[in-house]
Amino acid sequence: MGESSRITGQDSLRADARRNRQRILSAARLVFAEHGIDAPMTTVARRAGVGVATLYRRFPTRDALVRAAFAHQLDTCARALTEALAEPDPWQGFQQLVETVCELQREERGFPAAFVAAFPDSTREYARVRQQAEQDFLTLVRRAQAAGALRADFHPSDFAVALLSHCGLVTALPGDRAASRRLVAYLLQSFRVEAAHGALPAPSALSLRSLPLAPYGSQGQRSSGA
Amino acid sequence: MGESSRITGQDSLRADARRNRQRILSAARLVFAEHGIDAPMTTVARRAGVGVATLYRRFPTRDALVRAAFAHQLDTCARALTEALAEPDPWQGFQQLVETVCELQREERGFPAAFVAAFPDSTREYARVRQQAEQDFLTLVRRAQAAGALRADFHPSDFAVALLSHCGLVTALPGDRAASRRLVAYLLQSFRVEAAHGALPAPSALSLRSLPLAPYGSQGQRSSGA
DNA sequence: TCGCAAGTGGACGAGATCGTCCATTTGACC
DNA sequence: GGTCAAATGGACGATCTCGTCCACTTGCGA
Numbered sequence: 001m002g003e004s005s006r007i008t009g010q011d012s013l014r015a016d017a018r019r020n021r022q023r024i025l026s027a028a029r030l031v032f033a034e035h036g037i038d039a040p041m042t043t044v045a046r047r048a049g050v051g052v053a054t055l056y057r058r059f060p061t062r063d064a065l066v067r068a069a070f071a072h073q074l075d076t077c078a079r080a081l082t083e084a085l086a087e088p089d090p091w092q093g094f095q096q097l098v099e100t101v102c103e104l105q106r107e108e109r110g111f112p113a114a115f116v117a118a119f120p121d122s123t124r125e126y127a128r129v130r131q132q133a134e135q136d137f138l139t140l141v142r143r144a145q146a147a148g149a150l151r152a153d154f155h156p157s158d159f160a161v162a163l164l165s166h167c168g169l170v171t172a173l174p175g176d177r178a179a180s181r182r183l184v185a186y187l188l189q190s191f192r193v194e195a196a197h198g199a200l201p202a203p204s205a206l207s208l209r210s211l212p213l214a215p216y217g218s219q220g221q222r223s224s225g226a
Numbered sequence: 227m228g229e230s231s232r233i234t235g236q237d238s239l240r241a242d243a244r245r246n247r248q249r250i251l252s253a254a255r256l257v258f259a260e261h262g263i264d265a266p267m268t269t270v271a272r273r274a275g276v277g278v279a280t281l282y283r284r285f286p287t288r289d290a291l292v293r294a295a296f297a298h299q300l301d302t303c304a305r306a307l308t309e310a311l312a313e314p315d316p317w318q319g320f321q322q323l324v325e326t327v328c329e330l331q332r333e334e335r336g337f338p339a340a341f342v343a344a345f346p347d348s349t350r351e352y353a354r355v356r357q358q359a360e361q362d363f364l365t366l367v368r369r370a371q372a373a374g375a376l377r378a379d380f381h382p383s384d385f386a387v388a389l390l391s392h393c394g395l396v397t398a399l400p401g402d403r404a405a406s407r408r409l410v411a412y413l414l415q416s417f418r419v420e421a422a423h424g425a426l427p428a429p430s431a432l433s434l435r436s437l438p439l440a441p442y443g444s445q446g447q448r449s450s451g452a
Numbered sequence: 453t454c455g456c457a458a459g460t461g462g463a464c465g466a467g468a469t470c471g472t473c474c475a476t477t478t479g480a481c482c
Numbered sequence: 483g484g485t486c487a488a489a490t491g492g493a494c495g496a497t498c499t500c501g502t503c504c505a506c507t508t509g510c511g512a
Contacts, residue, residue, distance in 0.1 A: 014509060017459060040499060051461030056501060116398045158412070161395065161405045168394005169387065172342045179387045179430035186384070189423050190416030197415050204405035240479060243489060266469060277491030282471060 021058050023048045028069040032110035037066050037117060063117065070114040073104050078129075081136055091149035093140055095188055098159075102166050106180040112167045134207075151196045155203035162187050247284050249274040254295040258336035263292050263343065289343065296340040299330050304355075307362055317375035320366055321414055324385075328392050332406040338393045360433075377422045381429035388413050 010018060027048035031039045041062065045055045059065035080100040087093035105112045137156060144150035166187070170180050189195055236244060253274035257265045267288065271281045285291035306326040313319030331338045363382060370376035392413070396406050415421055 014458060016509065020459085041501085042499075045461095052501080053462075053503085054460055057459080060501095155408075157405070158408060161409050161412075164398045164405075165391040165395040165409050168397060169391040171394060172390045173430075173432070176430050176432065178428050179383070179390075179432060181427040182381075182384060182429060183387050183391050185426045186387075186416040187412060189421050190412040192421070192423055194423055195415050195418070195421035197418055197420055200411045201407040202404050203408060204399075204402050206399070206402065206405060240488060242479065246489085267471085268469075271491095278471080279473085279492075280490055283489080286471095 017058075020048070020050050020054055024050060024055055024058060024065075025069050028065055029110065032066070032069060032114070033108070037062070037110060037113045041065075066114045066117055070108075070111050073108055073111050073114075076104060077101050078133060081133055081140075084140055085136055090140060090143035090147050094144045094150060094191075097140070098162065098188060099184060101163060102180065102184045105163070105167050106170050106177060109174055112171045115167050116164065116171075148193060150191055151193045153196065153200050154191055157204045157206040158191070160206045161204060243284075246274070246276050246280055250276060250281055250284060250291075251295050254291055255336065258292070258295060258340070259334070263288070263336060263339045267291075292340045292343055296334075296337050299334055299337050299340075302330060303327050304359060307359055307366075310366055311362055316366060316369035316373050320370045320376060320417075323366070324388065324414060325410060327389060328406065328410045331389070331393050332396050332403060335400055338397045341393050342390065342397075374419060376417055377419045379422065379426050380417055383430045383432040384417070386432045387430060 010021060013021065024044065028044050031044045031047055035043065041055055042052055044065070045052045048055070055065070059068060077100070080097050084093035084097040087096065105115060134156075137159065141150060141154065141156055141159075145152055145154065166180065166183055169183055170176075173179050236247060239247065250270065254270050257270045257273055261269070267281055268278055270291070271278045274281070281291070285294060303326070306323050310319035310323040313322065331341060360382075363385065367376065367380065367382055367385075371378055371380065392406065392409055395409055396402075399405050
């Protein structure tokens with residue numbers, strides 16, 4: 001909390017401005033959940049009870065708004081990683097991590113879209129936090145493999161593959177919790193040593209670094225305009 | 227071919243009109259692949275070298291155009307099902323079916339989006355063909371289970387879950403073939419008896435009938451306007 | 453209490469897309 | 483060759499969204 005406000009500078013806002021900022025974020029979550037992240041900015045502004053100008057001043061681009069609106073969920077992802085590492089049984093930790101993130105994608109309408117939208121980005125400011133997250137995740141994977149639970153040919157990028165495909169599923173079928181849970185169960189089972197059955201094709205070149213697992217703070221202005 | 231033209235009535239078109247229709251479809255495939263299925267209709271028309279009016283006359287809605295443009299791919303899906311049934315080893319057949327459909331999603335840019343777009347629909351005219359497809363797929367599943375290859379708790383709706391999630395993945399990462407192949411491999415392995423490891427959560431209520439596995443012919447006018 | 457910088461709202465012009473309308477052209481059949 | 487219904491193209495009005503600009507308001511420190 002203190003962390004993100006330091007990053008976004010929301011502390012230095014005047015009281016009324018800070019209040020409006022929060023209103024906008026709440027409204028954005030509602031509107032995005034209801035109409036998708038492509039909903040008109042005007043709708044968000046109206047719902048928040050502010051003018052468009054105010055909205056644009058706080059969040060110059062739709063992207064910035066989306067990121068800020070779902071910063072909390074992203075923080076939860078990061079927290080899940082920490083907790084996973086703390087778990088004594090590494091497979092338990094791994095499983096919980098996958099389930100927590102997928103549950104977020106399943107339950108918070110709008111978040112999945114935000115998740116993929118945020119995906120290819122690797123904003124400068126968070127590079128370090130992300131690198132840390134990547135490192136932690138790697139540790140988790142190694143441990144789970146050493147414990148003989150996670151299959152040896154599991155590649156870190158497979159985590160991204162799992163999350164993105166699950167994301168796609170819940171986007172295609174919002175509300176179908178059973179489908180989401182099924183997919184997660186299948187994936188988790190296929191990651192176990194017992195499921196290993198012949199060689200897998202080569203892993204993706206996807207970098208985990210680009211996964212939005214690290215806390216976003218909010219705002220998240222793009223460093224590169226283009 | 228003869229089948230679909232009978233359905234869409236394209237035989238009764240004047241020669242020039244029929245030619246234009248084909249041009250439009252080619253252009254649509256190109257444009258959709260390049261800019262996504264939300265590309266402006268005008269762009270498609272220009273690319274096809276026809277006026278917008280012509281485009282709108284043939285395909286009253288963007289949806290109709292999308293369906294028609296990817297009808298061939300959908301036919302391939304249907305054919306894959308037939309071939310899967312013909313395969314002596316039912317697991318081989320099952321595996322091939324999944325791989326063929328996923329390959330289509332992977333290789334034909336634009337098709338995945340069309341696939342999910344088409345998904346929730348169950349147009350009257352194709353009800354019978356679909357029901358047949360569903361029946362065939364069920365047979366395939368039963369056989370593969372009886373052969374002791376496909377896990378007993380596999381539910382037909384899991385096929386839809388697999389396809390939709392894969393679809394989401396390739397949409398999020400167009401061009402990352404490795405990721406797509408990995409997911410398919412994991413899913414297939416998790417469908418094997420060997421992977422069964424504890425109970426799965428309840429299957430989705432998704433009906434296979436709504437999966438666009440059956441041939442579309444083209445055009446595919448909505449029966450219900452609303 | 454006062455002054456002013458920070459904050460605000462909503463009108464507005466630019467740009468994009470939609471789908472229709474109609475005057476004109478063209479293919480098919482006699 | 484002639485006739486006519488089918489087919490065509492592109493202009494056009496309607497609608498929507500964006501992001502900016504500016505006159506007005508307000509919180510807060512002195």
